[in-house]
Amino acid sequence: MIEPGELGAEGTExxxxxxxxxxxxxxxxxxxxxxxxxxxxxxxxxxxxxxxxEYYPARTELAILDRHAGEMAAEVGPRALVFEFGSGxxxxxxxxxxxxxxxxxxxxxxxxxxxxxxxxxxxxxxxxRLDIRPxxxxxxxxxxxxxAGLSSGRRLSFFPGSTIGNFDPADAVSLMSRMAAVAGAExxxxxxxxxxxxxxxxxxxxxxxxxxxxxxxLNLLTRMNRELGADFPLSGFRHRALWNGRLSRVEMHLVSxxxxxxxxxxVPISFRSGESIHTxxxxxxxxxxxxxxxxxxxxxxxxxxxxxxAWFSVRLYLAAGGRDRGGQLRRGGPT
Ligand code: AVI
Numbered sequence: 001m002i003e004p005g006e007l008g009a010e011g012t013e014x015x016x017x018x019x020x021x022x023x024x025x026x027x028x029x030x031x032x033x034x035x036x037x038x039x040x041x042x043x044x045x046x047x048x049x050x051x052x053x054e055y056y057p058a059r060t061e062l063a064i065l066d067r068h069a070g071e072m073a074a075e076v077g078p079r080a081l082v083f084e085f086g087s088g089x090x091x092x093x094x095x096x097x098x099x100x101x102x103x104x105x106x107x108x109x110x111x112x113x114x115x116x117x118x119x120x121x122x123x124x125x126x127x128x129r130l131d132i133r134p135x136x137x138x139x140x141x142x143x144x145x146x147x148a149g150l151s152s153g154r155r156l157s158f159f160p161g162s163t164i165g166n167f168d169p170a171d172a173v174s175l176m177s178r179m180a181a182v183a184g185a186e187x188x189x190x191x192x193x194x195x196x197x198x199x200x201x202x203x204x205x206x207x208x209x210x211x212x213x214x215x216x217x218l219n220l221l222t223r224m225n226r227e228l229g230a231d232f233p234l235s236g237f238r239h240r241a242l243w244n245g246r247l248s249r250v251e252m253h254l255v256s257x258x259x260x261x262x263x264x265x266x267v268p269i270s271f272r273s274g275e276s277i278h279t280x281x282x283x284x285x286x287x288x289x290x291x292x293x294x295x296x297x298x299x300x301x302x303x304x305x306x307x308x309x310a311w312f313s314v315r316l317y318l319a320a321g322g323r324d325r326g327g328q329l330r331r332g333g334p335t
Contacts, residue, residue, distance in 0.1 A: 016138075018228050018265050025269045025277065034166050034252075034280035035111055035140060037216060039223050043115040045216040052212055054204040057162050060312040061192045065092055065160075068305040068314070069099035075303060075316055076100060076188055079153035083107040083182060085139035085163075085175070090119035092160040096190070097127055104152040105131040109139045140167075140175065145182060155183040162194035162312070165249070165283040169293060172283075176297030180319055189299050189317040196284040197311055199243040206241035206250045206282065214239035217252050217279055230264040240276065252280040287313060295320070 017036065024032045038046065050058035065072075078101040084093060087108035097103055106123065110116035113136045120134040133146050157179040164172050179189055196202075206213055217239040221232035237254045244251055256271035263269070285293070287310075291301045299317035306313040 031278040038112050040114045042219050043112045048212050052208045054208040060307050064314050065095040069095050073099035077153050079104050080156045081105045081152035082156045084158045087116050087119040090122045107133045109135045111138050155187045157189045160192040162192050173296045180298040187319045202243045202250050203241050249281045249283040
C-alpha cells in the first residue's frame with residue numbers, strides 16, 4: 001500500500017484544533033469549521049449519512065456519474081492527472097477513474113488519515129496500474145501536490161459531494177482558485193453542486209429520522225472531550241438543522257438545552273439555554289450563480305449533467321483561457 005505523504009507544519013492538526021475551537025467558542029456567535037466533524041468516527045458516520053433515505057445528494061450524484069461518466073471522460077481527454085481535495089469513500093472516484101482513458105495518477109488529499117488510507121487502498125486494488133499518491137493534510141490551508149516526475153494530459157480537480165457548499169462564498173472562490181492554480185493552464189474542474197429546493201426536503205436531509213446526522217454533529221462534542229480534554233455533557237446539547245433561505249444554506253447547530261458552563265483547555269465557555277454552536281453550513285447554489293462564482297476563481301463553464309428534477313448537477317469547467325480537446329479556445333457558455 002502507498003504510504004501517505006504528510007503536509008508540512010501548516011497542514012498538521014496539532015494545536016490548530018484547540019486554537020480554532022477556542023477562537024470559535026469565544027466569538028459573539030459561536031461557530032466551528034465543519035472540517036472538525038471528520039475524525040475517524042465522523043467520517044464513518046458521514047458514510048452512513050450517504051445511505052439514509054432523506055439524504056438525497058449522495059445517491060443523486062452517484063446516479064449522474066453512473067449515467068454520464070463516459071461523456072465527462074470524453075471531455076477531459078486521455079492521460080488525466082486527477083487530484084481530489086477530500087477523498088470520501090472512493091465510490092464516486094471509482095466511477096470517474098473507470099471512465100477516463102488511461103489516467104496517469106490519482107492524488108487524494110484528506111484531513112482524516114484513516115479515511116484517506118481506506119479509500120486509497122480500495123482504489124489501489126481496483127486500479128493496480130494507477131499511480132496513487134495520497135496526502136494527509138488540510139486542503140483548506142494550502143496544499144502542494146507530490147506530483148514530481150508525472151507527465152500527463154489535463155490536470156483534473158475532482159470535487160464531488162457538494163462539498164463546495166460547505167464553504168462560505170468567498171472561501172469557495174479561494175478554494176476553487178487554489179484548484180485552478182494546481183490544475184494549471186489546461187486544467188479542468190469537475191464538481192458536484194446541490195441546488196436550492198423546498199425547506200422541508202432540505203431540513204430532513206440534514207436531520208434524518210434515524211438520527212445519524214444528529215450523531216455526526218454531536219460527535220464533535222465527543223471529539224473535543226477526547227482530544228482537548230473538554231467536558232461537554234452530550235445530554236446538554238441537541239442537533240438542529242434549519243434552512244436559511246436568505247443565505248440559501250442549510251445550517252447545522254448544536255443547541256444548548258440549558259444555561260451551562262463548559263471547559264475547553266481549562267477555559268470556561270458559558271452557554272445560555274437555546275444558544276448554539278454553528279457547526280456547518282451547506283450552501284445550495286442556483287446553477288447560474290454557481291457558474292458566476294466559478295468564473296471569479298478562473299473557471300469557465302463547459303458542460304453540466306443533472307438529474308431529472310435538476311436537484312443536483314455535476315459541472316465541468318476549464319481554466320479560463322485554456323483550450324478544449326480539439327485545441328481550440330472555447331468561449332461559449334455551458335451546453
Ligand atoms: C460533506 N458535505 C458535502 C455534506 C453536506 O451535505 O453538506 C456533509 C453533511 N452534513 C450533514 N449531512 C451531510
